[in-house]
Amino acid sequence: MSEYCKILIVDDEFIMRQGIKHMLDWEQEGFQIIGEASSCQEALEIIETNIPHIIISDIVMPQVDGIEFTKIVQEKYPQIQIVILSSYSDFEYVRSSFQNGAVDYVLKPSLKPLDFLDTLKKIAKKISSVDLPSKSAVNIDNLLNRLILGYDIDFEHLNKLFINPCFCIFGINAKKVYPNYEERQKLLSSLISEIDLQDFKEEVTQVTNIENDMIVLIINFKRENYTNVENKLIKISNDVASKFREAFFGLSKEFYNIENIKEIYETDFLLLTQQYFYNKNINLLSSKSLKKAPEIEKFNFKGFSELVSILKIPKAFEMLTEYINKVINNKALTEFELKTLIQNCFYNVISTLEYLNSDGISSNSLKRECFDKIDSSKYAEDLMEAYQEILDLFNKIIDKQESNINSHMLNKIIQYIYDHYDEQLTLSYVSKLFNFNYYYLSSYFSSHNEEGFNEFLNKIRIKKACEFLQKDIPISDISSMVGYSDQSYFSKVFKKFTGVTPSNFRKNSIKGLS
Structure with missing residues (x-):
């Protein structure tokens, strides 16, 4: 039975x-x-x-x-x-x-x-x-499991079991190491065997399994025996790592009351298991050796999106790369936070390229490839390799789509001029707005249009002025309505484009309607 x-x-x-x-x-x-x-x-x-x-x-x-x-x-x-x-x-x-x-x-x-x-x-x-x-x-494993996960328990049995003044938590998040269930079970079995081989006669120990994949060993010891306990745990982690190369263990700080185990588990031990991402080829990380990550400013996603929207995609990626390197050097974000940031940025770029209707771009497959590469990166080093591969892919796409991108940029600039012709627009202002070098934009505009920037702006303004002159609006008002602060200059430009003054244009228009 x-x-x-x-x-x-x-x-x-x-x-x-x-x-x-x-x-x-x-x-x-x-x-x-x-x-x-x-x-x-x-x-x-x-x-x-x-x-x-x-x-x-x-x-x-x-x-x-x-x-x-x-x-x-x-x-x-x-x-x-x-x-x-x-x-x-x-x-x-x-x-x-x-x-x-x-x-x-x-x-x-x-x-x-x-x-x-x-x-x-x-x-x-x-x-x-x-x-x-x-x-x-009474099952002690179950009691500890309930306690760690925040359920109320009766401490009578635990207080009788744990008679020493000091505690620490040692363990592993097996799911982080191996996504395959069978491999995880082999790893956990090896860990249990190594724990059983160690001599913990002077300490009280209890193994408990959290959510299948998180095995923790609670060690209750005398303060003077800490070094001896630490050496045993180092040996366990080394022996397991000799069979499972990517095994990564965490060792919490000391604490002095079993009732505090939930807080230590959540704020200390789990933090250690998350550091797996930043500690390739290290099999044991303890709280005392973990340096507190410095706070860094949030990524300027708005600035990144603005660069992408005006198709300064390489510049946007420079900005992102600099931030990622800073995060990894300082271990400043969790693995999830960093990967999510990168994926959101890539999604932004892919959506913009998709909007251009770029030939040969399958946005769904590109998104899938980018997201899969990022998700499957186990370590920060692997993530940077995947990130660089994706950047190279984007650069190739951007090179192939240069004509589409240039055409799109010109359309955006021209549309902006049409929408804001009544303002005091200058080439310098527009170049700053669209993050272009002044001289580059001047050359760029002339090479993609029949006239230069100022002539194109004046043509739009005079065309609008012609529409207004057919209405009962004073010419002085029309001058300012189309962006000219000086009425005499307006009249001069108007005559250059139409061959007549604004007042004569109005008279001719009225005669034509008679």
């Missing part, structure tokens, strides 16, 4: 998984939570190595839903009992899940611990290999 009835929880919501895992002291009731999965694929990987008696599965999940998952499990593992979690609106789904082998369902909005326990006990009694004990001993 099995000592426990083994349960696997499958739900894409972390809070829901944790709520089920800690709603009861399962092992006291004869059940054991053997794992949690956020997707059906992850659940199937767990089942291959540790077959549960019961699966508690959400019915609505991304990619493969609970109905399809139930069908897959029942075809391969018909002995597994499946309980479906659903909301009130999912009843038609629930009915389909029964047709595919589910044995019961529970409504999430009305989920009550004791009623849920009663449902599972009824199912367990039908499993021949399970004989639920009346009550099991």
Whole structure:
């Protein structure tokens, strides 16, 4: 007979998984939570190595839903009992899940611990290999797990166990090291074996598993034994890293009350595991060796977007590259923050190139390639290599699309002149506005248009003045309305373009209407 009835929880919501895992002291009731999965694929990987008696599965999940998952499990593992979690609106789904082998369902909005326990006990009694004990001993691992995750517990058993004044947390985020479940399990098994090989006779130790992938070792020791404890942990990390090259361990600072373990876990230990990204070829990082990252200013995304919008894309990338190098040198952002920033910038550029209708650019495939390269970068060094590869790709695209880009830029400048002809526009002002060198813009404008900047501006103004002169508006007002502060200069320019003065143009227009 099995000592426990083994349960696997499958739900894409972390809070829901944790709520089920800690709603009861399962092992006291004869059940054991053997794992949690956020997707059906992850659940199937767990089942291959540790077959549960019961699966508690959400019915609505991304990619493969609970109905399809139930069908897959029942075809391969018909002995597994499946309980479906659903909301009130999912009843038609629930009915389909029964047709595919589910044995019961529970409504999430009305989920009550004791009623849920009663449902599972009824199912367990039908499993021949399970004989639920009346009550099991207190499980310290479960107590610590609940404490670390913020659930209320009775400290009586922990206070009796941990008799030394000092504590520290040592452990690893296996999911960060290996995305493959089977590889993670090999790594964690190796870690447990190495811990068992160490002589912790003078210390009190307890291993606990957080969310399948985070294994932590809580060490309770005398203050004078810290160096000895640290040396043992260094040996463990070195021995595991000799078999799993990318293994990365964190060692928290000392603390002096087991009740503080949640705070240390969240604000110290988890911070260490996030530093994996910046510490290639290092297998152990401790709080005392971790330097506090200096605060740096936020990236000027508005300035980056403005450069991209006027197609100064290489200049925008110079700005981004400088900021990324600063972040990596100072380890100033988390991996997620840095990758998100880069992906947002790339998305901005791709959308702009897409707007130009650039030939040969498949925006979806380009976005996918950029995002995949960034996401798959394990270390800061890898990220910079991927980033440079993407920059090279963009440079090639920009070189090929130079004519489109130039045409687009000229259109933007011309449109701006049409929209702002009544203002005191100068070539110097427009060059600064569009971030162009004054002399370059003068040459650029002349080479892409029939006339230079000033002549083009005057042509637009005089054309507008002609429209106004056919209305009952004083000529002095029309002069300022089209951007000329000096009426005599306006008349001079007007005669140059039309061959007549503004007043004669108006008289001729009136005669033509008579």
